[in-house]
Structure formats: structure tokens, C-alpha cells
Amino acid sequence: MSSTHVCAHTFHRAHLLSAAAIFLIPSFAAHANELPGKELENAASTRQAAIKKTPEQSSRNTSKQLGAHVRTGAAIPISSNAAERLVVTATRTPQRIQDVPASVSLITRQDIERRMSSTLADVINRLPDADMAGGARTEGQIPEIRGFNGRDIILLVDGARRNADNGFAGFQTPLYIDPAFVQSVEVVMGAASTLYGSGSMGGVMSIKTLEAKDLLAPGRKWGAELDGGYQSANENAKGAAKVYGKWGKFDGLLAYAGQSFGPISLGGGQKLSPNNGTSNSALLKLGYDITDRIRVDFGQSFYYIENYRPANAQAQKFTVYNLSTKTYIPYYRQTGTRQDDSNIHLTTKDSHGKEDGRLTLYRSKMTSWYGPFIKTSIVGETQTLETYGADIQKIFRENFGYLGSHMFVVGANYYRDINHTLQKNGQGGGTIPDGQQQVYGFYGSDEIKLPYGIVLTPSLRYDRYNTFGSGSSTSTSGAILPKITLAWHPNRNWMVYLSWGKNYRAPTIQETNMNYTITPNIYYFLPNNNLRPESARTYEGGFSYNKSGLFSRKDHALVRATGFYEDATNLIQLSVVGHHWSPLYKRNEINYQYTNIQHATRYGIELRATYNIENINLGVSYSHLRVRDANTGANLLAQPDKVAADASYTFPKIGLTATYNLTAVEAQDYDSTIARRRPGYMLHDILFDWQMPGKPWRVNFAVTNLTNKTYYMYKSIASNNDVPEIGRSVRFNISYKF
Secondary structure, eight states: OOHHHHHHHTOOHHHHHHHHHHHHHHHHGGGGOOOOHHHHHHHHHHHHHHHHSOHHHHHHHHHHHHOSOOOOTTSSOOSTTGGGOEEOTTTTSOEEGGGOSSEEEEEEHHHHHHHTOSSTHHHHTTSTTEEEESOSSGGGOEEEETTEEGGGEEEEETTEEEOOOOSSSSOOOOOOSOGGGEEEEEEEESOOHHHHOTTOSSEEEEEEEOOHHHHOOTTOSEEEEEEEEEETTTTEEEEEEEEEEEETTEEEEEEEEEEEEOOEEBGGGOEEOOOEEEEEEEEEEEEEESSSSEEEEEEEEEEEEEEEEESSTTOSOOEEEETTTTEEEEOEEEEEEEEEEEEEEEEEEOTTSOEEEEEEEEEEEEEEEEOOOTTSSOOOEEEEEEEEEEEEEEEEEEEOGGGOEEEEEEEEEEEEEEEEEEETTSOBOOSSOOEEEEEEEEEEEEEEEEGGGEEEEEEEEEEEEEEEETTEEEEEEEEEEEEEEEEEOSSSSEEEEEEEEEEEEOOOHHHHHOOBOOTTOSOEEEOOTTOOOEEEEEEEEEEEEEEESSSSTTEEEEEEEEEEEEEEEEEEEEEEEEEEEETTTTEEEEEEEEEEEEEEEEEEEEEEEEEEETTEEEEEEEEEEEEEETTTOOBOSOOOOEEEEEEEEEETTTTEEEEEEEEEEOOBOOOSSGGGOBOOEEEEEEEEEEEOTTSSEEEEEEEESTTOOOOOOOOSSOTTOOOOOBOOEEEEEEEEEO
């Protein structure tokens, strides 16, 4: 074993917990440092004033008072006003993040800009129990939450589902969106089937794209931005342009972003090649305030990426057998993917200005194509997955005196997936036969605020799906999904909660119908029309502690912790189900099929803590997860323990913020599938953000993976592809606002 691997294996969980404790101890000790008398009243009134401000006002005030403080991806925003930031995804209603009875992480626009991200993997990989694993190529990076991936995670972009499947033979689920267009990302760890329906076994990742109101300066009617940058490790050159404005009741934004990239320098000096390509994307957002209480929004976006690479984006190299020469030859070809999204939102507000209704209609279409490989008989192929959907929600707020204050949320969802495969020779079919799936559901919840700070939230959903393959119904089923959450707010600093819920996920078109048994392929993929839906009962509990004036009148601390246990049945995974004799290779080759695991258990913890005082910001997160087959005791897919820590200092007179990021991941040496095991690693990044006072210029500079560490992310898919991640990268970006 190499010295690198030995060092990685010596990084034990005790070191992770010690690092977390350094940041957590001050906040746990906060109860001994309450502000007395008038100072307590002043702190409370200041916080209430911040809550009443709009998110835009809070953001501007934060910048004026504290300068450009870092809000890291490893934890939620950490300044006083930023701590009041609202999130929606976990409960479908706006709540301060510290009051949400769930495990939630928030990625802000500032997080993305400071890391100069070319993909969202840069910021997602620093969240607890969340990763974008699959290699350094954009097309190989797949979201994972709590060991789940693919359709076990619901991906939302402006409320519209992206349902592309995940696996060896079909669609994968990279986030085909340019970070230049992203305003925020909310990540809910844990099941959310009661509110979102089939697919949220692992969690929900909700992306909000930019709107004119996010970018307009106070008092301005229009604005524009230009920015460009470069990253050395993947020869990535990028640029973006945005123009936006507001005219009376109408507002709009038009944006374009483009990137080019080449071979990737991996940790330790290796090269990942070929990887030559470009991406282009555009975003159009239009909004109109029909009245003060009714608004309509329209969004249209496209993203197109083209690359010359192996057909498997997660492979370092790939070979096929040439029948004429009887030899193995490199297998590279031109590939491309286009993602198109259209959506319409109609929102209404009550007399107090709070949103009380929303209708969303959307269409999402992903088309992936592979060019023919001219040195063999392999033909090109085009696959499309088109999703049409609708989501309607209504909120009722009532106060019943001694029976508490109630907020009723009722709604319905519907979507239809349409899968089609066309080979370049004009033949239909392919690995995944054509098929459709439709899913619809109805849900309701009641947030009941009772005396003594008690909040009880029961909710219920009914979901049903139908899957059609080759023109006939192949599977259909439904589920009743209850959930109940109990939260207690003993004072303005503390929140404690417990929840229990049932969750499920319907088998996809790929999982039931995948059929590929063409010789001379090394492997076969077999259909399984008897797949049953996944289901689970999830128990979760946690707390948050939110305190201003911890050690002085100018500091703020926030700690959030979550523990969970899940009892799951019929988990769906790709399994080896036998072998077939290959007359060409004169040996037995593998047969793959999606199958159900009868019974599995999942448990873990997630911790987040932030502390800021004047120009100093500190943050840390920690996660621990284990998944086991309850029948055999085998360790299943589970991301390794991870710590992400941040420290930054702002020099307000010159507008410069310097940040240090640490990401420490323990060895994944317990997966029963030995090929998936990976050594541990530590990554160090330094970032500089210079926002010139009184000037429209902004300059960012960073060095990521400072020590050029060779490391391998744990992959729950394609475990046979052992490719290092991206190495040391020097990043530079400059932007100008008109």
C-alpha cells in the first residue's frame, strides 16, 4: 500500500469529531452567557426588525454593516441578518432556517461566486451527507444524499422536476445547469415523500434560478453584468452576460453563459483525457404583477454540452473489441446533451402580503446523443426523456384561540415521463425500450401552533403511479404516506423536534424495462417487471440553537443537529444476477438487473455550526451515515464521514475577504462491495474575494486542492471506475456591473 493511502487510512473518526468539537463547544456553552435586562430587550428588538425586512433588504444591510462576509457551502449563512434567511423546500412554506424541523442546508449565490464554480459540485460536496460523485467530468457528476442517488432524490429547478434516470445503461442525473444562473440551492436531507411524492427517499435538492429582483440595486430600474474566468486544472474558460430591469409592473432578465474545457489534471499529476468540449446556456425570466396580490412568472432555459470522451463519463479509459482486428481499441466518441426547461408560475398573496397560493406548470426535456464509433459496428444513439408536470398548492391561515393557530397547506401534483430511444441506423429501441410513467398525488398538512412554544404538524398524502412499456401497462401501485412532526420552542434561542413519516419511490422505466442482451457485449442488462416500489419509515429528531450576543454584543452563533433512523423495505439496486456464456470472448460474462433488497436499515447524524463576530466568520459541518441489509448484515451504499470547516476574515476598508476551506473525509472501508471502498483524504482551499469599495468591479482568486491531493470520492454507482478527482486548480474571475 502506498504512503498516500496509509496516511488517508489513519484519518479516523475521532479526528473528525475533535475538529467538530472545536467549533461546537462555544455554542453549547451559550446558555451560561445570557444577556441581562435591557441588553436582552435590545437584542430581541434588533432581531425582530431583521425578520420583518425582505430578504433583499437584509442582504443589503448585511453588506453595509459587515462587508462581504463569507457564507460557506458547509453551513448556513452566518451573519446576524443572514441567519434570518428564509427557506421553503422542507415545509413548502417560508421559515427561518433555524426554525425548520428538518435537516436543511442552504447554498447562496455568494457561495457559488466565491468558489467560481464551473459546476455545482464545488459547493454541494461541502454539505453534510451530500456529494456530487462520479469523477471530474461534468457529465459524470451525480447528486447523492444520505447514500441515495438517481430517482431517490427529487431534483427541482424553479419548482419543475428533472427526472432523468441514473445507471450504467440509461440516463444519469448530473445537474445540467450553469452556476452563473443559480440564485440559491436548498438541500433537504432525508425523506420528504409526504409533501413531494415519489422519489424523495434520500431528500430534495431545489434550485432557484436568478430573477431581475435578485440583481437590481436599490432605486435602479435596470442593470447589466459581465464576468469571465479561468480554471487551470481543466483548462476551463468561462464567461457570462446578464441584462435585467423593471418597468412598472413588469420585470425581466436575459442571460447567457458559455464554457470551454479540455483534459483534466487529476490529483497527483495524472491526466484525464480526452475531455474536450464546450457548453452553452441561456436563461429568460419574465414577471408581471397583475395586482398587488397576484403575480405571474415565465421561465425558459436551455443548456447544451458537447464533449469528446468515453461513452461512460465516469471512466478514465474505455476499450471495445474490434471484430476485424481481434484486438481491444480505445472507445471514444462525440457526445452531447441538451436540457430544456419551460415553466409558468401563478402566485397569490393574502392581505398581509404572505404567499397563500401557487400554480406551477412545467415541461422539462433532456436529450442525450452518442455519435457512432467508426472503427466498430457500434452505431450512434439518441435518448430523450421528456417530463410534463403540474403542481398546485393553497395555504389557509386560521386562529382558533385555545385550539391554536393553524396553517393548512393542501395541494396536488402530477407529472408524466416519456422516454424514447432512437439508434442512428433508424432503428428504435436500444438499451431502454420506449416507455412512459405517470404519477399523481394529493397532500395536506396542518401546522398547529399551541401554547408553550409547541408546534404540531400532521400531514398526509396519497400517491399513485402507472408505468407503460412497449405500449402496455407493466406496473401500477399506490401508497398512503403519513407524517407527523412535533417541535418545541422553549425560548427564542432553542428549537427541539421529533418526526416520523412513511416514504416511497416508484420503480422507473429504466429499472423495469432495461433490456440489452446483444452479443458481443461483455455484460447483459435484464428487465424486471416485478420490481416493487421502495418504502421506508423514517424517525428523525434534532435541535437548533440560535444566539446573538454570545460573548459580545457583536457576535452570533448558530448550531443545528439532526439524528435519524430509517427502516426500509424493497430498496432498488442494480445487482449481479448471473452470467452468460460469450462465444466471442470464450468466457462467462455478467448479467445485471435491478432487484429489491427486502429489508435495510439506515442511521446517522448531521451537525452544523456557525459563529461570526464582526469581520470573522467560522463554520463547520459533520455527517455520519451507515446503511445495512437487515437480513444479511451486509453494509450497503453509505457515504463516508465528512467534516467541512471554514474560516474567513474581511478587511472592510478595502473590501477584501480571505477564506480558508477544509474538507476532511474518512476512509470508506466498510462497504461490503469491496470495489466501492475508498481511502480517506483532506483537501485545503484558499479563496480571495475583492469587491472594490465604490467601484463596479469584483475580482475573485482561489487555489483549490492546494496540496494537489490524489483522492477518490466514494461512488455508489459504477464502482469499477476508479478515477481520481480534480487536482490543484488556480482559479481567477473578474466581473463588472453596469
